[in-house]
Amino acid sequence: MQDQHIFFMQKAIELARKAFAHDEVPVGAIIIDANKKIIGTGYNQVEKKQSQLGHAEIIAITKATKKMNSWRLERCWLYVSLEPCAMCINLILLSRIEGIVFGASSPKFGYQLDKEGLISLYRRNTIQVLQGVCQTESALLLKQFFQQKRVKE
Amino acid sequence: MQDQHIFFMQKAIELARKAFAHDEVPVGAIIIDANKKIIGTGYNQVEKKQSQLGHAEIIAITKATKKMNSWRLERCWLYVSLEPCAMCINLILLSRIEGIVFGASSPKFGYQLDKEGLISLYRRNTIQVLQGVCQTESALLLKQFFQQKRVKE
Numbered sequence: 001m002q003d004q005h006i007f008f009m010q011k012a013i014e015l016a017r018k019a020f021a022h023d024e025v026p027v028g029a030i031i032i033d034a035n036k037k038i039i040g041t042g043y044n045q046v047e048k049k050q051s052q053l054g055h056a057e058i059i060a061i062t063k064a065t066k067k068m069n070s071w072r073l074e075r076c077w078l079y080v081s082l083e084p085c086a087m088c089i090n091l092i093l094l095s096r097i098e099g100i101v102f103g104a105s106s107p108k109f110g111y112q113l114d115k116e117g118l119i120s121l122y123r124r125n126t127i128q129v130l131q132g133v134c135q136t137e138s139a140l141l142l143k144q145f146f147q148q149k150r151v152k153e
Numbered sequence: 154m155q156d157q158h159i160f161f162m163q164k165a166i167e168l169a170r171k172a173f174a175h176d177e178v179p180v181g182a183i184i185i186d187a188n189k190k191i192i193g194t195g196y197n198q199v200e201k202k203q204s205q206l207g208h209a210e211i212i213a214i215t216k217a218t219k220k221m222n223s224w225r226l227e228r229c230w231l232y233v234s235l236e237p238c239a240m241c242i243n244l245i246l247l248s249r250i251e252g253i254v255f256g257a258s259s260p261k262f263g264y265q266l267d268k269e270g271l272i273s274l275y276r277r278n279t280i281q282v283l284q285g286v287c288q289t290e291s292a293l294l295l296k297q298f299f300q301q302k303r304v305k306e
Contacts, residue, residue, distance in 0.1 A: 051218045052247040058206065065204045087247055090240030094205040 005101050008032060008079040009134040011041070013103070015056065016081040016141055019043040026141045027082045029056035031064040031097070034075035040064030056080060057088040061095055073097050081138040082106055083131065092127070099128035103138030158254050161185060161232040162287040164194070166256070168209065169234040169294055172196040179294045180235045182209035184217040184250070187228035193217030209233060210241040214248055226250045234291040235259055236284065245280070252281035256291030 008030060015028025024044045031040035042059025046052060057080055065071050077099045078092060083106040092100060161183060168181025177197045184193035195212025199205060210233055218224050230252045231245060236259040245253060 046224060050222055050224045051215060052224050052244055053206070053211070053215060054224075062204060062206060069203055071199060071203045071205050071207075085243065085247070087240055087243030090238065090243060091205055094238070094240055 004036070005079075005130065005133045008038075008077075009081070009101060009103055009138075011038065012056075012079045012081045013134060013137055013141065015041055015043040016138065019045070019056070020141060020145055022048065024048065024054075026145050027056040027080065029060040029078060029080040031060050031073065032077050032079070033064075033068070039067045039076070052087070055085070055088055056082075057084055058091060061091060061097075065095070071095060077101065079133075081134075082142065097127065099130070101130045101133050103132070103134045104142060105131065105135070105139075157189070158232075158283065158286045161191075161230075162234070162254060162256055162291075164191065165209075165232045165234045166287060166290055166294065168194055168196040169291065172198070172209070173294060173298055175201065177201065177207075179298050180209040180233065182213040182231060182233040184213050184226065184229050184231050186217075186221075192220045192229065205240070208238070208241055210237055211244060214244060214250075218248070224248060230254065232286075234287075235295065250280065252283070254283045254286050256285070256287045257295060258284065258288070258292075 011030050012028040015030065016026040019028060020026035024047055027044040029042050030038050033039045040060040040063035042056040042063065044054060044056045045059065046054040048054065057078060060078065064073055064076060074096045076097050078097050079101045081103040083102045083104065084092065084100065164183050165181040168183065169179040172181060173179035177200055180197040182195045183191050186192045193213040193216035195209040195216065197207060197209045198212065199207040201207065210231060213231065217226055217229060227249045229250050231250050232254045234256040236255045236257065237245065237253065
């Protein structure tokens with residue numbers, strides 16, 4: 001089970017590297033269906049799209065719903081290299097995704113910021129969450145990106 | 154000032170009627186810029202698009218960011234016939250919209266459900282919220298839609 005999580009998280013991290021190469025905050029996401037087939041992929045493109053709907057999770061979910069021809073992703077799991085923000089968490093819940101696996105934590109923008117909100121939100125929807133898969137690798141990529149940004153500016 | 158709010162909310166309600174005509178939950182939204190020019194419109198298309206990204210607010214924001222060629226909608230206001238859900242509230246905040254005016258309340262899906270969450274969220278981002286503009290009209294449209302649905306089923 002752990003091997004599977006690492007395998008899919010590595011795919012998400014590969015996508016995060018693509019974002020990095022395009023000078024976007026390096027976050028990548030994939031969605032797998034009940035048969036563990038990848039049905040959606042995305043990497044952060046907020047600057048390219050000039051829209052906050054350019055988050056990796058949103059792009060991956062959009063592709064998955066198109067592939068499934070349904071907004072209901074009931075037996076699907078999302079892998080994302082960074083803890084989702086509150087907008088993405090709510091889209092994940094509305095899309096009825098079964099579970100989330102994430103890598104690096106996001107103390108500033110992650111939904112965990114409001115501890116109580118997180119619990120009540122999750123309880124209402126009973127979504128499964130597994131955190132910290134390939135955390136060091138995901139976090140390092142983000143660190144490198146912001147270090148490089150500071151050097152440039 | 155109140156007249157302006159009613160004028161723009163009526164535009165949002167007109168869009169909600171379009172959603173109704175397409176057999177979608179009747180919610181409409183518009184965005185105005187600092188000059189009070191409409192720069193984005195949307196009506197609910199969740200079923201047509203088979204995506205939770207079909208919410209009226211999301212469609213209006215997408216159009217506005219394209220028009221402005223920027224994800225920053227800093228001096229813009231959103232008018233929406235129904236209280237936004239938690240996903241939309243977070244997109245609104247991330248997009249740096251200055252204020253929201255909404256019509257009908259949404260006790261089930263509105264972000265107000267978590268009273269504390271709402272307050273801390275708003276405080277963090279200092280967004281202005283005005284509620285209950287054309288509330289009766291917005292709510293009646295939703296009531297009629299769900300009544301009609303029940304008769305059909």
